[in-house]
Amino acid sequence: MLLRKEIRVLVADDMSVSRQILLQMLERIGIADTTSASDGIAAWNSLLRRPADVIIADLEMPGMDGLQLLRRMREHRRFFRIGFVMTSGHDGDPRIDEAWRCGMNRFLPKPFDIHRLVKSLESVAGRI
Numbered sequence: 744m745l746l747r748k749e750i751r752v753l754v755a756d757d758m759s760v761s762r763q764i765l766l767q768m769l770e771r772i773g774i775a776d777t778t779s780a781s782d783g784i785a786a787w788n789s790l791l792r793r794p795a796d797v798i799i800a801d802l803e804m805p806g807m808d809g810l811q812l813l814r815r816m817r818e819h820r821r822f823f824r825i826g827f828v829m830t831s832g833h834d835g836d837p838r839i840d841e842a843w844r845c846g847m848n849r850f851l852p853k854p855f856d857i858h859r860l861v862k863s864l865e866s867v868a869g870r871i
Contacts, residue, residue, distance in 0.1 A: 750868055751776040753795035755786035755812065756830065757804040761853070765799055765830075768857050774864075783807025787815060790822060797867050799851065802831040802838060810838050810845065817846045826867030830855075 752769055754777065756762045762779045769777050778795070780786035782804045790798075798816070800809035807815075809829050816822040829842050832853035839850055849863040 748773070748775070750774055750797065750864075751778075751793075751795045752797045752799060752864075753778050753780065753786060753789055754799045755780040755783060755804065755809070756799075756801040757782050758801070761801065761830070761855075764855055765860070768855065768860050771857065772861055772864075783809065783812035786812055790816070790825075794822065795825060797826040797828060797864060799828045799830060799863075802829055802833070802836060802842070810842050813842055813845050813847055826864075828863045828867060 752774055754762050754765045766777055766779060778789055780789050784806045786800060787807065800812055802809040813827050816825060816827065826848050827846065828849045828851050829839065829847050830851045830853055831839065834852045848867045851859055851863050
């Protein structure tokens, strides 16, 4: 079953260009139910209002970064099963290893590639 019409994706990145690129890629592959946040705090508040199926969050954000958001999500039963894809332009950052230990499902390096995005989403949510 294809999930692209049913899946809800939240994109969290403090860089508006990165958010827009991801949102455009999601639209291009047919995922219409998307929302975005400019930092981890806004992403958390968005989840409290309406949970997503998958979060795509940047590692490096002000206020609450992607790793802090992931930790907070994994501490709450309500959000424990939400898929989490971390992004970063620094794939050698040691916090990425910490993110794996905290329950990150996939890592998506920058610059973004639509084929890697699809593979990441499918590994987290199923065939889209």
